[in-house]
Amino acid sequence: MNSLEIMGKPLVSGKTEGSLLVTDQPLSFWGGVNQFTSEIVDRRHELSGSFLKDKIFIFCGSKGSSTGSMVLLELLYKGIGPKAIIVTDQEIILTMGAIIGQEIFSIVTPIIQIHHEDLYKTCNFKYAHISPNGLLTLCP
């Protein structure tokens, strides 16, 4: 299988790479992700038990709590955050965490928005490179 390129809209720009963690279910980072371990703890979620650390996390977007920004910032601050977050819906909760991470702590975590149908294309891949212009290069 060849690699696939998807052009996304960078909400927060940056360059990184990592292995993929993909879901089409929304997730609240507060109440859904453990800020000490990065484990997804929403027991109703299909990825319950997975860890976000160092992953390129691809999902539709946040639901629920406005505190998701603080959870993400703490994960990044402690060095156990995702490498990047890819969303399909408008996402300001996690974007805010990434913006504060950048402005206050100089940690760059790209947040990229892609089309909903592109999310399903990513399921077949295991790894991705993210470019500052929002380009996702997915590798098998």
Add this chain to the structure above:
Amino acid sequence: MTLRLTKSDTKMIEGKSGGAAQLAMKVIVKLAGIVNASSLINIKQVHIDACTFLTDSGIEFVEKLVTMGGKVKVPSHTNPLPLNLTNTDVAIAGPQYISKVERVKNAYLALGVIPTWTCAPYQEVKLPMLGDQIAWGESNAIAYINSVIGARTERYPDYFDICAALTGRVPYFGLHKRENRKGSILFSLDNIPNEILETDTFFAALGYLVGKESRSLIPVIDGIKQATCNQLKIFSAAAASAGSVGLFHMIGITPEAQTLIKAFQGEKPQKTVIVNESILQKSIDELSHNSNDNEIDGILIGCPHASLQEIEEIDRLLATTNFSSKFSKYFFIQISPQTEKLITANGFKERFLRKGGRLLVGTCLFHLPYLKAECSHYVTSSGKFAYYAPGELNANISFGSIKQCVQIALGERVHL
């Protein structure tokens, strides 16, 4: 899209109003770019949520703002703190934890906030009016104030709430604009018996269902005959937890929904969901989690913080019991500091504590790590608590009315 800035905005961005306002404006401008806003607007008041969740990065951020001379520009009230303000937990929380929370509390006080420390500010602050532009954090409060009052806020993330407070400005987008407040998805109640429609449990289960099905669409609910403020609170909290509901319309109940046409602003719903008794029962069942695994050892009421009506209902139920009888399980009620003053004055606090009840004041069990492991199976009347408890507290959940919760607390056998 180019963002139009006023002279005052520019002054803040250039640092002429201090470093904190400058940083806050930088964040606001970045968000404006992301949401394609062409201008900023003034907001009348803020509800700050960021003080609740204790993180090292959060403490560092707010202290930095204080060092930079930050002061709120508009009335800004606050969500709970991660510490029981009755000081009953000092010994179990430990000095290190308490000192961290003190740093948070003092930093926000230094910024000039109104220290309400409650997740249900609509129960006690000077409310905004229909159409007022505001910036509120805390997902349940956002849903409530947008829907029940018709004020206008977006679902602001934590940290953005502080930035809005320090500048009095937000991007003009989303739910601030009338055209973005129209309903998209219709929930039509079908043959729900009146005796169910009157219950708090109904509103929690409906909120959970509406939240889950709506995701980020604006739901319109048709068929509610009446709803108390308390029931609207319960609905808002459940919907905002199970989905991303920041605004809902209830025909004949909420101010922007006198009719279906008004709620949808003349358009047709994108989707219609029929809600009958069996779908509702399924939602109630889903709110429970592993409820047969072990015996109930905890009761929690007040998520969001209990209103005086809820306290009065509990007081009436307790009045029928023996003076000396005690609760057979941990019974937590979560309230604001203001409510604590009122229940101290009317004697409820003394009556409740005498029976062994536990008051959590100005705080939230989800944010008290030293209390999280106390119970492994809660019964609750709160849809929001039922939703988050399995993950946050690693607890099983049974769902019931306030009456059933109190009966269980008193050791009675109750069929839920």
